[in-house]
Amino acid sequence: MELLEVINGFLWGPVMLIALLGTGVLFTLRLRFIQVTKLKAIFKQVFSKPTKETEDLGMSPFQSLSTAIAAQVGTGNLAGVATAIAAGGPGAIFWMWISGFFGMGTIFAEAVLGQLFNRSENGELVGGPAYYLRYGLKSKALAGFFAISIVLALGFMGNMVQSNSIALAVNNAFDIPKIIIGIVVAVLAGLILVGGVGRIGSFTEKVVPFMAALYILGGVIILAMNYENILPALKMIVYGAFNPRAATGGFIGATVKETLRYGIARGLFSNEAGMGSTPHAHAVAKVDHPVQQGLVSMLGVIVDTGIVCTITALVILTTGAFETGLTSSELTQQGFYLGFSNFGNFGLYFIAVALFFFAFSTIIGWYFFGELNIKYLFGKKGVKYYRPLVLIGIVVGTLLDVDLVWALADVFNALMVIPNLIALVGLSALVVKSVNGYSFEKGERLDNKKIS
Incomplete structure (x- = not known):
């Protein structure tokens, strides 16, 4: 653990955060603030229908967005936001918003490159960083390195x-034995995963909107009951971004450096911009x-960081939970417990249910990302070994002290980020060329030539 902490301290230090945020700034500038200028086109594209030429493969734009959000919106939205506030003060949320804004540029580029270098193999669409590393950047070694890293990490x-x-x-x-919970989760996941990409897409497009709506509704109800604390909370966020000690009366002894670090880090980890997963x-x-899919992808960051993370932060701040000294998911749970204090332990039950949906949908999304890389490494035959091993891991995971597993996951998360960022920067001209070859007004390409 000590060795892994040293490695992670180096991998997830200032250099990595600067590289992730810097990539977002690069694409934001090169694409002329596309996340602002094309906001209307984002929402229009999400609910568009594919043409006959594309409807026989893959997922619909909404299904793919739901699958991406399933992976993005997870325990990090509950625990990550709380950790950022506990370690960096309320001002960390301001920097989380900033990282989300620039992250939209990064995730747009990832989606565009994913589309440019996807392939049809055995009647299925496949794609992702391994494919644009190999066929775009022409690096088979980096592609294989990425694929192994993401299979292990996610x-x-x-x-x-x-x-x-x-x-x-x-x-x-609910005091249910953990092993029973693990078996139930594995069985439910198996029923979905055995159906392949079609069933995964169908599941996520139904569950993710419900999951997000349930959590947002609970948060909005608490905010409505504590409406008088909303403006002071927003003031703490904005003022605390530049003067964290004064924002909370010195309760949280954070510096501007810590506030900025935790806000940017948790924001990028939550929306996964630049991670190579979505x-x-x-x-x-x-x-x-x-x-078109680049536009769709940016809505995932809006939902994840702009809405769900913001709801979590405001609940923690308006209920006064941040003054309890708790951190991680316990802090979020305390916020909802205090918010629903007139209803007994309802807040505890609410977070348990929300966390189930958040974590379960992330399992489905992360399994899918891993499966695509198993296919890249070993072909379709590798899936029959990969799927049962994941399901066994789900059961075993409920029984473990996960500090070691988390530390290992962090290492491989960092290792998959590095080749992905190299590809994004190296292929940035292709992303710009794609944008220049598309008519946002008509929703179609400006010529009939293949971009790549």
């Missing part, structure tokens, strides 16, 4: 952590032009 270790989070929350709220979902979307 498919196995990450999903063990998610199942452990479900087991802890449900066990604390391009897998966007690569298999059925669209007529890569830019």
Whole structure:
């Protein structure tokens, strides 16, 4: 653990955060603030229908977005936001918003490249960073390195952590044995995963909107009951971004450096911009032009960071939970407990249910991302070994002390970021060329030539 902490301290230090945020700034500038100027086109594209030429493969734009959000909106939205506030003060949320804004530029580029270099193999669409590393950047070594890293980081270790989070929350709220919870989660996941990309897309497009709406509704109800504290909370966020000690009366002894670091880090980890995970979902979307899926992808950051993370932060601040000294998911749970204090332990049950949906949907999304890379490494035959191993890991994960698993997952998360950022910067001209070859007014390409 000590060795892994040293490695992670180096990998996730200032250099990595600057590289992630810098990539977002690069694409924001090169694409002329596309997340602002094309906001209307984003919402229009999400609910568009594919043409006959593309409807036989992959997912619809909405299904691919739901699968991406399933992976993005997870325990990080509950625990990550709380950790940022506990370590960096309320001002960390301001920097989380900033990282989300620039992250929209990064995730747009990832989706466009995913579309440009997707391929049809055995009647299925496949794609992701491994494909644009190999066929775009022409680096078979980096592609293989990325594929191995993401299978280990998300498919196995990450999903063990998610199942452990479900087991802890449900066990604390309803006193159900963890092993029983693990078996139930594995069985439910197996029923979905065995149906392949079609069933995964169908599941996420139904569950993710419900999941997000349920959590947002609970948060909005608490904010409505504490409406007089909303403006002071927003003031703490904005003022605390530049003067964290004064914003909370010195209760949280954070410096501006810590506030900025935790806000940017948790924001990027939550919306996964630049991580190389969400391009897998966007690569298999059925669209007529890569830019169309790039537009769709940016809505995921809006939902994740702009809405869900903001709801979590405001609940923690308006209820006064941030003054309890708690951190991680316990702090968020305390916020909802205090918010629903007139209803007994309802807040505890609410977070247990929300965490179940958040973590379970992340398991489905992360499994899917891992499966695409298993296919890249070993072909379709590798899936029959990968799927049962993931399901076994889900059960085992509920019984483990996950500190070691989390630390290992963090290492491989960092290792998959590095080649992905190299590809994004190296292929940035292709992203710009794609945008220049697309008519946002007509929703179609400006010429009939293949962009790549």
